[in-house]
Amino acid sequence: MTELPALLWFRRDLRLRDHPALLAAAADGEVVPLFVVDPALWGPSGDVRRVYLLRSLRALDASLDGRLVVEEGDPATVLPAVAQRTGARRVHVTADTGPYGRRRDQAVEQALAAADRELVRTGTNYAIGPGTLRTGSGSPFQVFTPFSRAWREHGWPRPAESPGSARFVADAGAGVGGAHWPAEPDLGDLVLPEAGEEAAARRWHDFLDERLDDYAGDRDRPDVNGTSQLSAPLKWGELHPRTILAALSSERSAGAETYRTEIAWREFYADVLWNRPETAREYYRPQLEALAYAEPGAAFRAWSEGRTGFPVVDAGMRQMRAEGWIHNRVRMISASFLVKDLHVDWRHGAREFMHWLRDGDLASNNHGWQWVAGSGTDAAPFFRIFNPVTQGKKFDPQGDYVRRYVPELRHLAGSAVHEPWAAADGYAEGYPERIVDHAHERKVALDDYARVRA
Incomplete structure (x- = not known):
């Protein structure tokens, strides 16, 4: 009797070590390693995440000696088609716990069941x-x-044991939806670390x-x-x-x-x-949606491009556009500035981060933003308003971080870089002046919070 292969559907588990779903697939027989480029996820992703994902997939493919099958399309259509083409009766996955992933996997499970095939969830991310x-x-x-x-x-x-004797199918065929890897977007000068x-x-x-x-x-x-x-x-x-x-x-x-x-x-x-899957896009504490938010206009663009006139905020936003990553402390400072100084709804900032970050994770990113905005899981959070000057001086005491990403301030030595307005030549190299008065905007934010709370 001919042994039937098993499909291993890679998603957010792009590795071979410490991989329980791989072990479960290998126990069934030969393994067809598969990744599906899902338009529902690929479409909204920024180019930074797309490039990092593609490079990680190429590293995985190399470790599989070129055996990774890459398909494009709705997984509920692609998975049954690949299973039929290869003869696989079981599709193995690491359980997905995100809102979209849970819905998608239920649809795939139903589509496979209609073809007398099975979706097998093993392990978690x-x-x-x-x-x-x-x-x-x-x-x-x-x-x-x-x-x-x-x-x-x-x-x-x-950690799970080594896959050891796992055997991967070498000729699982080309894609049903187009038989190609997506082209890698051009990131210009943005530099990513090695993936895989x-x-x-x-x-x-x-x-x-x-x-x-x-x-x-x-x-x-x-x-x-x-x-x-x-x-x-x-x-x-x-x-x-x-x-x-x-x-x-x-x-x-x-x-x-x-x-x-x-x-x-x-x-x-x-x-x-x-x-609380709705909190990916909605307020964990709905009452704070009644705050007096501003539309994301020119001030939002200045924030997103690193032109606010507050050096540590601008350094962080420029780092994100240069590397697809931003230091966590600076994420909090920059997020606080958008919500508490510019009075912009946190969801606009969360989307901007997800567009640029190579590590854009829905749960961590959006709930981190809610934590800063005061609408999340923290018990008494809204009064936490980061002062960008004191935060810069405390965590970048010699100004090295700011000078690395804001060349207009490299002529200022030491901590003077955090207050260019206090230096006679602070604006000599074209650095923009502050777009708001932090002390004033802090009071506005707190007064508005008091109004909503009352």
Whole structure:
């Protein structure tokens, strides 16, 4: 009797190591590795995410000796067609927990069942699957600290074993929807780091060896190389958080503890999105939608292009356009400036970030924006308004970060770079003047919050 192959449908798990769905597919027999370019996801993506994804897929294809099948179209149509073409009875996936992914997988499952085939979900993209943890009363967690405590107490599995003897089909055929890889968009001068599983593993081990011990203090310093920059590999599943947590299991330093907490934040936001899928686009605290927001006009464009006249904000926005990434501390400063100084609805900023970021993750990005905007899961958040000058001086004390991305201010030494208006030659190289008065706009924001709260 001829052995039938199994399909392994890659999505946000672009790796071969620590991959339970791959092991489940390999247990069925030969594996057809497949990626579907879904127009519902590809269309809204910015070019930065498209390029990073394509490069990650090419790295995966190389590790599979050119066996990766890339199709284009609606997965509910593509998957049954590929299964019929290859003779596969089962399609294996890592469970998707996002709002669209859950709907899409249900449609694929129904389409496969109609053809007497099966969708098999194995594993999760998180250490603990979203929706797993509950409070003592059985309700979802709404605050991070108790979630983090429960997350640590629950624990997570060890990394999955090596795929070892997995056999991949070498001639699974060309695509049903067009038989081509999408063309890679031109990013101009924007430079991305190397993508793929091996590059992610190198970056992780370099961080472990060189920066983990200092992470607790350096993670907030955009002027130093103090973070792991693994957000994109985690987003695309080039590296699993379970792998990271296993490597940290014997580490007791402040840096290791802080890094575990950052992983917990990522898992918390995924859990919030699982339980409240509407909060990807809507307010977690709906009453704050009544704030007096401004239309995203000229001020929004100045913010998005890094021309606000506030150096650390502008450096962050220019970093994003140069690298497809922005330091987390500066993300918070820039987001606070848009919502609290320019009074623009957080959803406009969230969309701008998702357009430019290589690590654009719906749960982390949009709930991070809600946290800053005061409409999210934080217990008393709206009064947190970042002062861009004091934040710049505190976390970029010598101004190195600002000078790296704002060439018009490179003539200013040290912390003077954060207040060009105080230097006689601060605007000599064409840097724009401040578009708002922070102290005034802070008061406007707080007064408006008091109105809504009342």
